[in-house]
Amino acid sequence: MTLTNPADGSVLGVVEETSPAEVFEHTTAARDTYRSGVWSGLPPRERAAALLRLATLMERDAQLLATLDSEDAGKPITECITGDVPSAIESIRWFAEALDKRYGRTSTTGRDVLAFTEREPYGVTAAILPWNYPLAMAAWKIGPALAVGNALILKPADASPRSAQHVSALATEAGIPDGILRVLPGTGPVTGAALAADLHVGALSFTGSTATGRNILTAAAQSNLKRVSLELGGKSPQILLDDALDFGDTLLDGMIEAAFLTAGQNCTAGSRILVHERIHDQVVASFTAAAEALQVGHPADPKTKIGPVINDIAADRILATITQATADGATIAAGGREIPVVAGGRYIAPTVLTDVRAGAAITRTEVFGPVVTVQRFRTHEEAITLANDVDYGLAASVWTRRLDDALVLARGIEAGLVSVGSYSEGDLTVPFGGWKQSGYGGAEKSLRAFDQWSREKTIWIQQHP
Structure with missing residues (x-):
C-alpha cells in the first residue's frame, strides 16, 4: 500500500x-x-x-x-x-x-x-x-x-x-x-x-x-x-437555548471546535446547529464570521486550524453534498467552496449552511467534512424533535445556564453522550459510546x-x- x-x-x-x-x-x-x-x-x-x-x-x-x-x-x-x-x-x-x-x-x-x-x-x-x-x-x-x-x-x-x-x-x-x-x-x-x-x-x-x-x-x-x-458515525446537534449568548466567547469557541475540529472529520462533530429563534440571527452572524476567520493551510504550519480532507473521494463527496443542499433550498452563509492551498491537497473552506429545512438530506447525512447546518426552533419540544430526527445517536451539546432546561434537553436527546455548557466527550473517568446507528457493545473509556x-x-x- x-x-x-x-x-x-x-x-x-x-x-x-x-x-x-x-x-x-x-x-x-x-x-x-x-x-x-x-x-x-x-x-x-x-x-x-x-x-x-x-x-x-x-x-x-x-x-x-x-x-x-x-x-x-x-x-x-x-x-x-x-x-x-x-x-x-x-x-x-x-x-x-x-x-x-x-x-x-x-x-x-x-x-x-x-x-x-x-x-x-x-x-x-x-x-x-x-x-x-x-x-x-x-x-x-x-x-x-x-x-x-x-x-x-x-x-x-x-x-x-x-x-x-x-x-x-x-x-x-x-x-x-x-x-x-x-x-x-x-x-x-x-x-x-x-x-x-x-x-x-x-x-x-x-x-x-x-x-x-x-x-x-x-x-x-x-x-x-x-x-x-x-x-x-454521528450527526451531532449543538442546541442553543435563548440564554446561550450568556456564555460569551466560550460559546463561540465551543461551537467552532465542535464544528471544525479535524476539518469536521470527527464522529462527534457538532455538524447541526439548532438555535432558538430569538438569538438566531446574532448567532449566525458571529459564527459565520468566526468560521471565515479560521486559517486553512498546510498541516505542518503551527497556525493552521483547518487542514485538508483525507483524499479526493472525500473532497468530491463533501462538495457534492453542499451542492445538493443548496439545490434543496439551503443558503451558503460561509465557505461552500474548495480553496487552492497546496497543489496535490484538497482543502475545503469551513462551510455554514442556513435556511435548512427540517428533514433535508443534509441534516441526516454524515458529511464528515467542514460543513455545518443551522436551523431555528421555538420550543424545547421542537428542538428535541429536530435533534432526534437522525439515525445516529453518538453525542450532543446543549448550551444553557438554566439547569431545569438543561435536564429536559439532555434527557430528551437520543444520544450516548450529552454535554451541557460545552462541547466535550468527557475525560477518561466517564464512559463513551453511541446509541442507534452510532454503535453499541460497551463503553470506551472509564x-x-x-x-x-x-x-x-x-x-x-x-x-x-
Whole structure:
C-alpha cells in the first residue's frame, strides 16, 4: 500500500498489506503467546508497570508521533501536539493505574457454598482503527485490552498506520513481551475482514463507519460469535437555548471546535446547529464570521486550524453534498467552496449552511467534512424533535445556564453522550459510546472499558461435610 500525504499528495512510503493467510498466522501465534502466560500470567501491577513505561516512551517520542499522525491523516500539527498525543499518553497511563481498582463479586447464597465472579481476558483480541485519530484511538484500545492480560492485534486505517507501528516498537522497548501487541497494516476489505471472521479472535472493537460496522457484525455472527464493540458515525446537534449568548466567547469557541475540529472529520462533530429563534440571527452572524476567520493551510504550519480532507473521494463527496443542499433550498452563509492551498491537497473552506429545512438530506447525512447546518426552533419540544430526527445517536451539546432546561434537553436527546455548557466527550473517568446507528457493545473509556476486553466467570464452590 502506498501512503500519501493528504496535504500535498506526496508519497510517505509503502507498507505491505497483511493478507488473510497472514492474519491467520498472526492470530494463531498470538493465541500461543497468550496461552504461554508471559503476559496474562503476570501480576496486574507488573502489567501496569510495563504500560506505564510505554506511556513514558510515548512521551519521549511525542513530537515524532505527532508528526506521523499529521502527515498520514492531514491533521494540523498543533492539534496533534496539544491534543491527540497527550490524550493518547494519558489513556495508557490511566488504564494502567486503574487496573488494580477492579474487583469481582460474591453472591449471597447458602452457608455451604462460596460463589463469586471474576473477569478474565478473552485471549486474542483485535481492534480496527479509524484514520482521523490514529494514535488516540489506538491508545483507547491498547490501554484496557493489554491491562487485563489480552494479546491485542491492531489493524490501523490503511491511510494512517505509522503511529501505531511506532507504538508497537515502543511496547517492545517497554518490556511488553513480543507478540502481545501486533500491528497488521491493510485495508478493511482484506485485513479487517479477515480479523472480523477469524476464529481465534474472541473480542473485536471497531471505530469507523456504520456500513463497515454492519459488515463486521455479519462476519462475527458467521464465524465464532466474537464479542463486537462498535463506535460508528454521528450527526451531532449543538442546541442553543435563548440564554446561550450568556456564555460569551466560550460559546463561540465551543461551537467552532465542535464544528471544525479535524476539518469536521470527527464522529462527534457538532455538524447541526439548532438555535432558538430569538438569538438566531446574532448567532449566525458571529459564527459565520468566526468560521471565515479560521486559517486553512498546510498541516505542518503551527497556525493552521483547518487542514485538508483525507483524499479526493472525500473532497468530491463533501462538495457534492453542499451542492445538493443548496439545490434543496439551503443558503451558503460561509465557505461552500474548495480553496487552492497546496497543489496535490484538497482543502475545503469551513462551510455554514442556513435556511435548512427540517428533514433535508443534509441534516441526516454524515458529511464528515467542514460543513455545518443551522436551523431555528421555538420550543424545547421542537428542538428535541429536530435533534432526534437522525439515525445516529453518538453525542450532543446543549448550551444553557438554566439547569431545569438543561435536564429536559439532555434527557430528551437520543444520544450516548450529552454535554451541557460545552462541547466535550468527557475525560477518561466517564464512559463513551453511541446509541442507534452510532454503535453499541460497551463503553470506551472509564472503568467500564475493561468490560469490553474481559469476560465474566462464575465460580461455585460447594462445601462438603
